[in-house]
Amino acid sequence: MARSTAGQTGIAGRIDAANREALRRMLAADPVLVDVVPAHSVMPALAERTILHAGPPIGWERMCGPMRGAVAGIAVFEGWAKDLDEAEALARDGAFTFDANHHHDAVGPMTGMTTRSQMVMVVENRAFGNSTYCTINEGLGKVMRFGGNDPEVLTRLRWLKDVLGPALGRALRDCGGVPLKNLVARGLTMGDEMHQRNVACSGLFLRAIAPALARTSDDRGRLAEALAFIAANDQFFLNIAMALGKAIMDPVRNIDGSSVVTAMSRNGTDFGIRVSGCGDEWFTAPVEQPRGLYFPGYDEADANPDMGDSTIVETIGLGGFAMAASPAVAGFVGAGSAADAALFTREMSEITLVENPEWTIPALDYQGVPSGIDIRLVADSGITPIINTGIAHRLAGVGQVGAGIVNAPLGCFTLAVRAFAGRLGVSR
Amino acid sequence: MARSTAGQTGIAGRIDAANREALRRMLAADPVLVDVVPAHSVMPALAERTILHAGPPIGWERMCGPMRGAVAGIAVFEGWAKDLDEAEALARDGAFTFDANHHHDAVGPMTGMTTRSQMVMVVENRAFGNSTYCTINEGLGKVMRFGGNDPEVLTRLRWLKDVLGPALGRALRDCGGVPLKNLVARGLTMGDEMHQRNVACSGLFLRAIAPALARTSDDRGRLAEALAFIAANDQFFLNIAMALGKAIMDPVRNIDGSSVVTAMSRNGTDFGIRVSGCGDEWFTAPVEQPRGLYFPGYDEADANPDMGDSTIVETIGLGGFAMAASPAVAGFVGAGSAADAALFTREMSEITLVENPEWTIPALDYQGVPSGIDIRLVADSGITPIINTGIAHRLAGVGQVGAGIVNAPLGCFTLAVRAFAGRLGVSR
Secondary structure, eight states, rough: OOOOOOOHHHHHHHHHHHHHHHHHHHHHEEEEEEEEHHHHHOOOOOOTTEEEESSSOOOOOOOOHHHHHHEEEEEEETTTSSHHHHHHHHTTTTOOOEEGGGGGGGGTTTTTOOOOTEEEEEETTTTTEEEEEOOOOOSSSSOOOGGGOOOHHHHHHHHHHIHHHHHHHHHHHHHOOOEEEHHHHHTTTTOOSSSSOOHHHHHHHHHHHHHHHHHHSSHHHHHHHHHHHHHHHHHHHHHHHHHHHHHHHHHTOOOTTOOOEEEEEEEEEEEEEEEEEGGTEEEEEEEOEEEEEEEOOOOGGOOOOOGGGGGGHTTTGGGGGGGGGHHHHHHHOOOOOOOHHHHHEEEEEEEEEEEEEEEEGGGTSSEEEEEEBHHHHHHOOOOOOOEEEEEBEEEEOOOEEEEEEEEEOOHHHHHHHHHHHHHHHOOO | OOOOTTTTTHHHHHHHHHHHHHHHHHHHHHHHEEEEEEEHHHTOOOOTTTESSSOOOOOOOOOOOHHHHHHHHHHHHHHHOSSEEEEEEEEHHTTTTTGGGGTTOOSSSSSSOOOOOOOEEEEEEETTEEEEEEOOOOOOOSSSSGTTTTTHHHHHHHIIIIHHHHHHHHHHHHOOOEHHHHHHHHHHHHTOSSSSSSSSHHHHHHHHHHHHHHHHHHOOOHHHHHHHHHTOOHHHHHHHHHHHHHHHHHHHHTTTTTTTTEEEEESSEEEEOOOOOOOOTTTTEEEEEEEHHHHHHOOGGGGGOOOEEGGGGHHTOOGGGGGOHHHHHHHHHTOHHHHHHHHHHHGGGGEEEEEEEEEEEEEGGGGGEEEBHHHHHHHHHOOEEEEEOOOOSSSTTTEEEEEEEEEOOHHHHHHHHHHHHHHTTOOO
């Protein structure tokens, strides 16, 4: 399935050998959702006033509106400020330490706030022993990941921290965890692409966890609330898929000579990628504006540019790469008909090294999702990764205004190819 | 969307007007799963020693092996016989009253046993006020609907009667019922065709009912059992889809001059159809043998001919008619690739009058499922309805051995057309 490399020698052969190892690690991954725990208990960097965000590193001064809104909101949630105004003033004064989720085994959707008191889901890659973390999906509408920060948003975050998170943790420990690889495989046969459509996987996850939730609950009112929250949120699985994506890709990092992309991520200002053979360096370019469909009352003038760590799902061949599995999402993001959906997946095959034999698409007669983005193929073809994304309002405090598609900027890949060539001692 | 009838007069115009009314009633249906109750409480005919079965009426002497096995098993379950041998002897001696489920507002999968003590799900068609009944799906493997009758089978039936049925009834009353029309619409976008693939709808149903199950349960062990049983059964929704199908089609019965099929059903020996303009008459022909894939250790020599009331789902445009929605089921039943799946749906458009605008298939760019089988179109084209079906072992007591596709026999339709023409006073 991997592109043939027989007979190649020298630099090209060395890159191909490194990429074979990268693909081997990707496909051998065994991600299992094992627990939900307070973030500070597993992420030692999460001190007081430390805020992790989506995308490559960024300071307050360059943050977009919704990310600033989320920062203010999470500071109030953590008790570091009495209200949003004080939180903003503290941020301006440099009172908070900011860093990227990706630097701490974590990912977060859209603004991607991760702080010490939040509960995080733990995905363990049992083939390699690494673990990754992501907060619990808040549902749709006015939520912190889209820049929401009012009392309704903070109340929900408290309920996730005090009720749902601990309940899910008990249930996962009780049942020994929920293996995710086959669940995603099944979701692909049910119209999910795991970025903008997660209704099937969210339902399959509820089926997997509901009996253990019941066994470990001693309050039927709270149990009913927990079940209802998961059941009412078609995107519940997104955050699980993201932790899964990072759990799969982290062991692929730092393979000398590999041109495979190990992360794509955006902070609403910059788009960044990491490449296996280039260590943990970020190659960044300005994020692009999604093209999409807007909720009633909003249009593209309201839209914030592309944001979030959720592009980790495209990095593993899902999301826009698996559009053919999800003709319904193509309509939702304004990408056209079922026939158009298949074209996106076929195009992504041009910039990837393998079709994942375990994650297949019935409508393409069980072709595997295109996986293993090679920066050389992107730079040579000019075809950039396609991403299915939610669209946040550009101002703090509003929330989601639509959904669409967006491309990773070519600039990240040309920068990366140059650095990659430099590491290999060749000019390009 | 309905085929044009403008300008037609006389008999043809009369038939078209009647069929328009039939389609109006089909599409206006509003089926809601409202309760689970003991069968005898809603089906007064269910006296002692009365056994309802799938398909058109049949007596013990002509019943196939798995149906005889199920009769013996259900008689032991009801306490009418101390063991299977005594039950068979009683059956041979005429001690049981047999009748068709369809004569009592009910449907049952495969052997379709319905007796007084079993719990039945109640689907109410709120647009027309009629209600229909179906037992709870037992899961896969050795189960009574496939002719299983050993202690494991009977123990499960007792648990459905004593634990799951009452729990589901409480939950449905608590939440005011689960509307089914949109749930099916969603399932079609998730790869279900509602006959041999119900994993999406089963998950969507669990999402809908789990919070109410939790609210109305006072024993978390039993609640966990109930959630686990539903969660582990990908075909749980089949029996709901069947009751929904009958709830939709029953108001379409007895429209003078309508050539629309209101039921298709089989008892393992005969295939029967009913036609709106022909009252409640059955038009029967010998059932055909499914062509399919067998579980390891079995082949077509083990297969019982086609059986069950489940063809009510094809009667409303689902199952084989919606194959294009479900490329995965095409593989499961041995019907070929994704491209082949679409061909089945397109062919069924040749014998139906309308595409259901509320039940659409993303992979066909949102074409509606082909609905409203017209006996004239079947007889004229020779194209017979395609059915996705489970395959039972031909001997009593074994269970399911495979899954496949089968056609309704043309003979039912030619008989029906002749009778229909006679009622209209024309020869054909």
